[in-house]
Amino acid sequence: MATLVAGVDSSTQSCKVVVRDAETGRLMRSGSARHPEGTEVHPDAWWDSLQTAVAAAGGLDDVAAVSVAGQQHGMVCLDASGQVVRPALLWNDTRSAAAAEELVKEAGDGDTSSGARFWAEAIGTVPVASITAAKLRWLAENEPENAARTAAVCLPHDWLTWRLAGHGAGSGAAGLAALATDRSDASGTGYWSPAAGDYLPEVLEQALGRVPALPRVLGPLESAGTARVLAPGALLGPGAGDNAGAALGVGAGVGDVVVSIGTSGTVFAVGGHATSDASGLVAGFADATGHYLPLVCTLNASRVLDATAALLGVTLPELTELALAAPSGADGLTLVPYFEGERTPNLPDAMGSLHGITLKSYTPANLARAAVEGIMCSLADGLAALTAQGVQAERAILVGGGARSRAVQEAAAQILGLTVLVPEPGEYVADGAARQAAGVLGGQLPDWETHRTTTVTSPPDPRILDRYRTVVSTAYLGGRA
Numbered sequence: 365m366a367t368l369v370a371g372v373d374s375s376t377q378s379c380k381v382v383v384r385d386a387e388t389g390r391l392m393r394s395g396s397a398r399h400p401e402g403t404e405v406h407p408d409a410w411w412d413s414l415q416t417a418v419a420a421a422g423g424l425d426d427v428a429a430v431s432v433a434g435q436q437h438g439m440v441c442l443d444a445s446g447q448v449v450r451p452a453l454l455w456n457d458t459r460s461a462a463a464a465e466e467l468v469k470e471a472g473d474g475d476t477s478s479g480a481r482f483w484a485e486a487i488g489t490v491p492v493a494s495i496t497a498a499k500l501r502w503l504a505e506n507e508p509e510n511a512a513r514t515a516a517v518c519l520p521h522d523w524l525t526w527r528l529a530g531h532g533a534g535s536g537a538a539g540l541a542a543l544a545t546d547r548s549d550a551s552g553t554g555y556w557s558p559a560a561g562d563y564l565p566e567v568l569e570q571a572l573g574r575v576p577a578l579p580r581v582l583g584p585l586e587s588a589g590t591a592r593v594l595a596p597g598a599l600l601g602p603g604a605g606d607n608a609g610a611a612l613g614v615g616a617g618v619g620d621v622v623v624s625i626g627t628s629g630t631v632f633a634v635g636g637h638a639t640s641d642a643s644g645l646v647a648g649f650a651d652a653t654g655h656y657l658p659l660v661c662t663l664n665a666s667r668v669l670d671a672t673a674a675l676l677g678v679t680l681p682e683l684t685e686l687a688l689a690a691p692s693g694a695d696g697l698t699l700v701p702y703f704e705g706e707r708t709p710n711l712p713d714a715m716g717s718l719h720g721i722t723l724k725s726y727t728p729a730n731l732a733r734a735a736v737e738g739i740m741c742s743l744a745d746g747l748a749a750l751t752a753q754g755v756q757a758e759r760a761i762l763v764g765g766g767a768r769s770r771a772v773q774e775a776a777a778q779i780l781g782l783t784v785l786v787p788e789p790g791e792y793v794a795d796g797a798a799r800q801a802a803g804v805l806g807g808q809l810p811d812w813e814t815h816r817t818t819t820v821t822s823p824p825d826p827r828i829l830d831r832y833r834t835v836v837s838t839a840y841l842g843g844r845a
């Protein structure tokens with residue numbers, strides 16, 4: 365009988381579970397379940413969704429190993445008994461924007477530029493609202509009683525792995541000591557340095573006022589123990605942040621840039637050295653294989669498509685058809701997609717906007733196309749920031765729910781200036797977690813050949829990005845590029 369492994373992606377909008385053959389990678393079963401809306405979510409809701417998704421995948425009683433990947437940065441605070449202190453603040457919750465600014469300024473003794481240089485060099489990432497350290501500073505300032513009750517801090521994937529190991533409310537000090545994470549997710553906290561491979565407790569103390577218990581950071585194929593719940597007896601992998609999970613899932617190599625269009629838009633690459641971008645555009649994360657994962661993340665991607673489809677009263681496939689019916693460049697209509705504020709560039713209070721409205725351009729088809737092009741332009745800016753850090757970019761690999769849209773695929777080919785590869789629709793973060801689980805079981809990452817990939821061709825149209833950049837520069841950046 366085949367040995368089975370499972371991978372989980374506990375992402376912003378949903379939880380996905382895949383069960384694969386450990387040797388061949390063949391997909392045996394899968395399931396998913398929705399997460400609640402909002403940017404503040406109680407971790408119990410993720411646990412409920414995980415249970416539903418596991419049941420939909422036919423259970424995990426027969427799997428030999430499981431790894432959990434998840435949305436990054438979410439602040440999960442536990443008290444001394446192991447109980448969750450308050451609902452988690454997610455990566456896309458911007459209430460911590462001012463706290464992030466304070467942390468940067470304080471590190472430079474009041475000077476933001478030298479503060480940013482400190483963070484880039486010490487941690488690899490200049491904090492913005494998304495980063496866990498900024499959320500902890502917000503907690504200390506706004507909910508001191510919750511901050512005082514916080515005995516341990518962990519991330520969404522750490523907490524789910526811990527629950528699978530049988531820990532939870534009532535586990536006490538021994539339970540907190542069993543918390544584990546991996547390099548990729550630790551690198552998004554703002555108090556773990558990918559270059560040093562260690563926590564910087566002084567940075568955490570500056571953020572929260574003291575240093576609570578933290579998860580042990582496991583190596584790429586180090587086990588987090590044995591599952592006792594949902595997959596009893598299965599080996600637990602270290603897990604990963606979802607972007608590092610996607611890199612594992614698509615098998616990204618040198619020259620590949622992964623572009624993910626989910627709730628977040630991300631552009632990232634696996635690299636051989638740690639980056640430190642003091643401009644704050646590129647986060648210098650770690651990957652899940654012992655290397656690095658320089659990454660740009662935006663707050664606005666697939667949900668801009670959801671909102672535009674809702675406004676036009678069409679389904680997502682209909683939105684794609686509308687966008688494809690419009691001319692490239694949408695007759696000059698430019699949509700800046702900062703609907704939820706923006707993280708890159710760091711404009712937490714920004715709003716979206718529409719430019720170039722004329723009697724000719726103001727049509728449903730052009731609006732659909734402008735939404736797609738606006739998202740892709742913001743990711744093209746991310747790509748430019750990445751290559752400015754020395755990242756080699758030859759091919760873009762599109763993943764995430766939005767990559768299912770042919771209009772998105774074609775816009776990528778027109779705007780990014782790279783060869784665009786689209787793996788067949790799938791759950792690549794959960795697949796990456798499953799691949800990690802197989803690696804933990806067998807001692808090395810398997811080379812699964814599990815997905816077909818198509819190359820998208822569409823004539824490049826540099827006018828789209830030029831026009832977008834002019835609009836962003838004048839309307840949002842005070843004339844700066």
Ligand SMILES: Nc1ncnc2c1ncn2[C@@H]1O[C@H](COP(=O)(O)OP(=O)(O)O)[C@@H](O)[C@H]1O
Pocket residue numbers: 375376377378625626627628666667669670680681684763764765766767768769
């Ligand atoms: N056919 C489609 N066309 C465009 N977008 C799609 C399509 N199918 C799914 N999506 C998008 O996928 C998104 C969810 O993607 P996903 O990567 O699962 O998000 P997350 O990882 O943030 O939870 C939805 O917001 C939806 O807009």
Ligand SMILES: O=C(CO)[C@@H](O)[C@H](O)COP(=O)(O)O
Pocket residue numbers: 375376377434435436437455494552605606607624626627628629630661
């Ligand atoms: O904050 C980041 C990366 O820094 C986001 O990429 C989150 O990890 C959420 O991912 P999705 O659920 O949108 O895929």
